[in-house]
Amino acid sequence: MKPIVVFSFLLIALSTKAASVDTLEIFSNSMHRKVKTVLVRPSGYNNGDKRYPVVYLLHGAFGSYSNWITKVPHIQQLADQYQLMIVCPDGGYTSWYWDSPIDSTYRFETFVGTEVPQYIDANYRTIADRKGRVITGLSMGGHGGFFLGFRHAETFSAIGSMSGALNSTVITQGYGVEKRLGDTAANRTYWRDWSALAAVEKYPKDSVAIIFDCGTEDGVLFMNRSMHEKLSKMKVPHEYTERPGKHDWKYWENAIDYQLLFFRKHFDKVLR
Structure with a gap:
């Protein structure tokens, strides 16, 4: 597949931070339109030829591509600390990261699961292998992390979820x-x-x-417990944690620290 054309760069730049933050507009062939995506690159990216693993970090329902960098700006320090890139694609207002069977303007499984990784690998110094890519997110984005991670395991080697709305069947x-x-x-x-x-x-x-993981005061806690129970019965190895907290940014600001540490350890293991 030919690289997707980028139309704009550097719409967001916080010069006081060591990591660089860019906003890209990536053209989606599946949706025939440009979709915004935040890219965080660690310090040192422009000073060598090192290749970096990538964490694809998804937003929740009613959110957007800019949520993580504006609500949790310390992900820049985490990108530096763990020497990885962070990509936050827009997932639509309520896409659930599906290719909608009734609305062709919502094909976010293809966009996030295929088109964005292809573009990022073609235009940046990534480790262009499933071992160098992981995906996670919050709430609807946690659903997306599991849904895309399982259905596109050839692309992602690890998946995560924070306060994930993991059972969309009951959300009518x-x-x-x-x-x-x-x-x-x-x-x-x-x-x-x-x-x-x-x-x-x-x-x-x-x-x-x-x-x-999920907060103990979160309304979607039962969905996460159901997922933990199912994976346990399937004997699928996983790490599940419950911590005090609600379905809010205070919780996610803390949760992302644990997730990125887990992914850094994962990269260290599989990229030896």
Whole structure:
């Protein structure tokens, strides 16, 4: 596939930080439009030929590509500390990171799972191998981390979720699931199979490292416990943690520290 054309750079730049922060506009062939994506590169990127692993970090429902860098700016320090790149693609208002079967303008499985990694690998010094890519996110983005991570295990070697809404089947109104999947009867297969809780039943031939967590005061805690129970019954290795906290940025600002440490250890193991 030919590299996707980038149309704008450096819409966000915080010069006081060591890491560089750029906003890209990546053209999606599947959606026929440009989609914004934040890119964080560690200090030293411009001073050599070193290649870096990449963490794909997804936002939640009603959010956007800029959420992580504006709400949790210390991800720049984490990119420096762990010497990795962080990519935050826009996932639509309520895409759930699916290719909607009823709305062709929402093809975010293809965009985030295929087009963005292809563009980033073609234009930046990445470790262009599944061993050098991982994916995680918060809430809807946690669902995306599991859904895309399992369905695109040839692209990502580890997956994560923070406060993930991991059972979209029960979210029948208010969060856009019905707008992406359509009628629950006519499109029963999508409603059943495209929940992250169901997607993990098809364990990929390429094993994936898994980390997820949730706050003990979070309304989606039951979904995370269900995922932990299912993976345990399937005997799928994973790291699951519950910590005090709600479904808010205070929790995610803390959770990202643990996730990026896990991914750095993962990279150190698989990239030897």
